Amino acid sequence: MKLENKKLIVKRSYKEVYKCDEGIVKIFEKDHPKADVFNEALNTARVEATGLDIPKIKEVSEVDGKWALLIEYKNGTTLEEMMESDKENLQKYMEDFVNLQLEVHSKKSPRLNKLKDKLASQINGLKDLDATTRYELMTRLESMPKHDKLCHGDFNPSNVIYGKNGKMTIVDWAHATQGNAGADAAMTYLLFALKDQKKADLYMKIYCKKSDTARQYVEQWLPIVAAAQLAKENELEKEFLMKWIDVVDYQ
Incomplete structure (x- = not known):
């Protein structure tokens, strides 16, 4: 890996x-688990398929004793930046x-790890x-329906590249x-x-309509995924996430 310019x-x-x-090029710190680096590469290859x-x-490969991934570059601007700079077209x-996320969910990759197992590990x-x-x-996790759809796991506008031709590409499949x-x-x-409750509500409204999914069904998952996000140990998010984990609110 040359890393020129x-x-x-x-x-x-x-x-x-x-x-x-x-x-x-993603260069990981020396104490970052080697298995996680190779798992990201494997996940991406399986999604490619x-x-x-x-x-x-x-x-x-290794760069100065640190594991690194070289990934194809996609030219464009993040959808997050587009939403901020062109607020009139937020809808x-x-x-x-949402259409892009539904395309992801229409795919299957049977060799990927199971989301349920990952969530269980994070909660425990x-x-x-x-x-x-x-x-x-x-x-609650055990009671939820078991499906096998492709899930990104961190699907947000900062992980979507909006090309000049209007084509969108999803990045970061770790x-x-x-x-x-x-x-x-x-x-x-x-x-x-x-980050923005109004955008969250707009997303939920559009997702539920386009996917023909009841809002209450998505809300049943909120305490579970909030716990999973809490496992990332971001102190700035902790107080906010703890409020969502109160499962009584979603019975």
Whole structure:
């Protein structure tokens, strides 16, 4: 991996993302699990096989002793930026966004990990929740219908690239699983709500109409996905997420 003319575009606690001549490079910190890096590459390759037009994995290698992924570059602007800069057309952008998510949910990738197993692991690992709350969440998770639809897991406008030709491309498939589309939609709603409740409500309205899904059904997933988001240990989100985890509100 040459990394010629690299330019830093994203910095997180566990990774740095660069744009370079070869494409997009994610360089992970040395203490980031090697298995997670290879799992992201494998997830992306499996999603590629569904026929979705996504940025392809080009290389997995080491850069200065750190694991790195080289990913195909897709030119354009994030849909999040479009929604902010062109607020008059928010309705249209949100409809396009939901249509894209429904296209994802129409695909299957039987070799991906199961969303239910991932959610169960995240809930059981939450020490901020008492045993009774974890039990209630696990009981609810167990009662929800088991599906095998392709789920992105972090589907939000910052992960959608809007090309100059109007074509949209989804990036960052690190959290891809197979499971219930309602759970994936609940996570998207929650990610909107963390930043802008009005956009969250608009998303929910359009998603439920286009997918012919009852709002109450998506809401049944909210405490579960809020617990999963809490597992990421973002202190800025903790208070907000704890409010959503009160399962009594959604009985």
